[in-house]
Amino acid sequence: MKIIVDGMGGDNAPESTVKGSIDAINQFGIHIIITGPEEIITKELAKYQYPKDKLEILNATDIITNDDDPAIAIRRKKDSSLVVGLNALKDGLGEGIISAGNTGALLAGGLFIVKRIEGIDRAAITLLYPTLKGASLLLDAGANMDSKPEYLQQFALMGSIYMEEVMGKKNPKVGLINVGTEDSKGNQLAKETFQLLKDSPINFVGNIEGRDLPMGDVDVMVCDGFVGNIALKLTEGLASSIFSLLKKAFLSNLKTKIGALLLKGQMSELKKTMDYREYGGAPLLGTKKPVVKAHGSSDSYAIKNGIGQLKTFIEKDVIKAIENKLITTEE
Amino acid sequence: MKIIVDGMGGDNAPESTVKGSIDAINQFGIHIIITGPEEIITKELAKYQYPKDKLEILNATDIITNDDDPAIAIRRKKDSSLVVGLNALKDGLGEGIISAGNTGALLAGGLFIVKRIEGIDRAAITLLYPTLKGASLLLDAGANMDSKPEYLQQFALMGSIYMEEVMGKKNPKVGLINVGTEDSKGNQLAKETFQLLKDSPINFVGNIEGRDLPMGDVDVMVCDGFVGNIALKLTEGLASSIFSLLKKAFLSNLKTKIGALLLKGQMSELKKTMDYREYGGAPLLGTKKPVVKAHGSSDSYAIKNGIGQLKTFIEKDVIKAIENKLITTEE
Numbered sequence: 145m146k147i148i149v150d151g152m153g154g155d156n157a158p159e160s161t162v163k164g165s166i167d168a169i170n171q172f173g174i175h176i177i178i179t180g181p182e183e184i185i186t187k188e189l190a191k192y193q194y195p196k197d198k199l200e201i202l203n204a205t206d207i208i209t210n211d212d213d214p215a216i217a218i219r220r221k222k223d224s225s226l227v228v229g230l231n232a233l234k235d236g237l238g239e240g241i242i243s244a245g246n247t248g249a250l251l252a253g254g255l256f257i258v259k260r261i262e263g264i265d266r267a268a269i270t271l272l273y274p275t276l277k278g279a280s281l282l283l284d285a286g287a288n289m290d291s292k293p294e295y296l297q298q299f300a301l302m303g304s305i306y307m308e309e310v311m312g313k314k315n316p317k318v319g320l321i322n323v324g325t326e327d328s329k330g331n332q333l334a335k336e337t338f339q340l341l342k343d344s345p346i347n348f349v350g351n352i353e354g355r356d357l358p359m360g361d362v363d364v365m366v367c368d369g370f371v372g373n374i375a376l377k378l379t380e381g382l383a384s385s386i387f388s389l390l391k392k393a394f395l396s397n398l399k400t401k402i403g404a405l406l407l408k409g410q411m412s413e414l415k416k417t418m419d420y421r422e423y424g425g426a427p428l429l430g431t432k433k434p435v436v437k438a439h440g441s442s443d444s445y446a447i448k449n450g451i452g453q454l455k456t457f458i459e460k461d462v463i464k465a466i467e468n469k470l471i472t473t474e475e
Numbered sequence: 476m477k478i479i480v481d482g483m484g485g486d487n488a489p490e491s492t493v494k495g496s497i498d499a500i501n502q503f504g505i506h507i508i509i510t511g512p513e514e515i516i517t518k519e520l521a522k523y524q525y526p527k528d529k530l531e532i533l534n535a536t537d538i539i540t541n542d543d544d545p546a547i548a549i550r551r552k553k554d555s556s557l558v559v560g561l562n563a564l565k566d567g568l569g570e571g572i573i574s575a576g577n578t579g580a581l582l583a584g585g586l587f588i589v590k591r592i593e594g595i596d597r598a599a600i601t602l603l604y605p606t607l608k609g610a611s612l613l614l615d616a617g618a619n620m621d622s623k624p625e626y627l628q629q630f631a632l633m634g635s636i637y638m639e640e641v642m643g644k645k646n647p648k649v650g651l652i653n654v655g656t657e658d659s660k661g662n663q664l665a666k667e668t669f670q671l672l673k674d675s676p677i678n679f680v681g682n683i684e685g686r687d688l689p690m691g692d693v694d695v696m697v698c699d700g701f702v703g704n705i706a707l708k709l710t711e712g713l714a715s716s717i718f719s720l721l722k723k724a725f726l727s728n729l730k731t732k733i734g735a736l737l738l739k740g741q742m743s744e745l746k747k748t749m750d751y752r753e754y755g756g757a758p759l760l761g762t763k764k765p766v767v768k769a770h771g772s773s774d775s776y777a778i779k780n781g782i783g784q785l786k787t788f789i790e791k792d793v794i795k796a797i798e799n800k801l802i803t804t805e806e
Contacts, residue, residue, distance in 0.1 A: 276716055323620070331701045354707065354710075356712065378709055381685060385689040390721075396741050
């Protein structure tokens with residue numbers, strides 16, 4: 145299996161992407177194609193021992209940053225590590241791609257270059273949301289601002305297949321993010337989506353509320369991209385503000401510092417529970433070939449885990465499964 | 476000043492409402508009209524010493540619970556503590572009302588009985604959102620599911636006046652909850668609202684993201700009721716799940732228990748930072764007379780604080796200020 149890594153994507157690239165690629169080769173026995181300026185990548189690779197026949201560099205001299213406008217960057221920066229990688233995917237040089245770079249650009253590039261699955265109207269950005277019971281898949285996490293009920297239905301279907309095939313959840317429970325658990329709740333979009341989901345070939349368990357997101361009682365959480373983006377950023381902001389308050393409390397005086405020391409092991413466990421790095425990446429769902437987005441601040445461990453997820457994404461042939469499900473649904 | 480208290484509203488009523496009323500009389504020197512079954516309220520009052528001439532009971536034999544359908548309850552339960560209270564407000568027996576009961580019923584009753592301010596299209600449920608820098612006003616927290624830009628503009632205006640007059644924030648900063656800080660971000664509603672807010676007589680500072688909510692950099696946070704409800708419940712759910720993980724960590728073993736003991740004082744300080752009870756209540760904005768919603772789980776301390784807020788709401792004549800601002804805006 146050959147996996148393409150956007151070598152320059154992410155806050156810690158290329159250190160994270162190069163080290164993550166090598167660790168993935170060693171752990172999973174796969175081949176990696178890493179994109180980026182040959183000189184920079186080669187220099188980074190020189191730090192490590194690795195099976196040379198399993199890693200190749202695809203030269204790409206430009207970089208898309210987070211400040212770039214996604215659609216413009218994809219069109220103009222043809223020699224960026226991301227666009228070169230997406231073209232390699234389209235041309236069949238590799239079977240899937242992972243990037244920790246600009247999310248919007250990955251989405252735009254996925255749509256323009258890799259194209260959508262036939263029968264899927266929109267692609268969704270997903271997020272593996274850390275809950276008290278492991279990760280749930282939240283989608284759409286920000287790709288589509290004004291959605292139609294049909295889009296959300298397709299997201300539910302794709303998310304459901306992904307959680308079953310890649311994350312190993314049997315018959316995953318799907319919930320619709322809403323303002324109340326009763327069937328009739330919500331805005332127009334939520335009400336119409338509820339009706340569609342009820343009649344879909346998924347394990348739809350009904351509406352869930354904001355407070356249910358961290359509980360992990362459902363495996364797939366569906367909402368439109370506006371709500372999803374606000375929910376995910378609120379989660380990040382709130383967790384980080386609570387932890388910064390905790391840190392302040394722990395450093396108040398000698399007594400609290402000793403207390404904090406005694407709690408150190410448990411606190412790192414707790415932080416791990418809420419850590420995106422364990423999951424490594426979240427799929428973009430709706431493109432014709434597997435695309436995985438890793439968190440912008442991914443380190444090599446997160447990249448390696450993301451590559452592992454992408455490997456399962458490819459092996460389980462999730463996209464074929466989505467296509468088959470679409471045919472069944474339409475019949 | 477006479478303030479009406481829904482004597483049977485809230486999880487801890489009537490203990491919380493009776494004690495909260497008495498404490499408010501003693502602290503603020505106001506008059507209270509408390510609604511509810513005379514026998515029950517009298518029995519509860521008998522526990523305390525208080526200036527008898529400053530508190531009267533308005534008999535109301537029925538109760539609206541959280542299981543009641545709001546609109547139906549308001550129409551059918553005419554002798555409930557809430558409906559009796561709202562009618563007393565309409566008839567001028569008191570100058571404002573506070574309830575910790577069914578939020579939807581308070582909203583429906585506020586609209587049907589007290590009526591809307593002329594020129595205001597919708598009423599908003601608000602929330603005093605705890606941030607790292609004190610409370611910010613979030614609205615709409617769930618009253619209106621499918622909003623128009625004009626509604627959000629009116630909410631921004633009303634929220635701005637409330638924060639300035641009642642909460643003492645000079646020239647309060649208003650932010651629009653959105654998916655990015657750039658002017659052009661968002662769904663159709665957010666984009667159109669952005670343009671309206673830019674031209675409104677408020678201190679509009681632009682878009683804010685989900686992660687900004689707990690930071691407290693703006694004083695008024697505007698969104699539609701669907702997003703607001705999900706954001707507030709997500710905040711509650713996430714805070715409570717983090718605290719439950721902390722508790723588990725603290726109770727792991729003897730070492731962590733000692734650590735937790737040493738941190739006790741600081742941890743309660745931290746919890747207080749995030750406690751709705753300090754604010755006591757949040758106004759319903761858009762009704763012709765002052766209506767305040769206290770949190771369902773309010774104790775007497777929260778009710779007393781809510782009455783204090785309602786007192787300022789009345790004294791500062793916020794509704795007159797809103798009416799005046801509307802006239803200026805229309806000119």
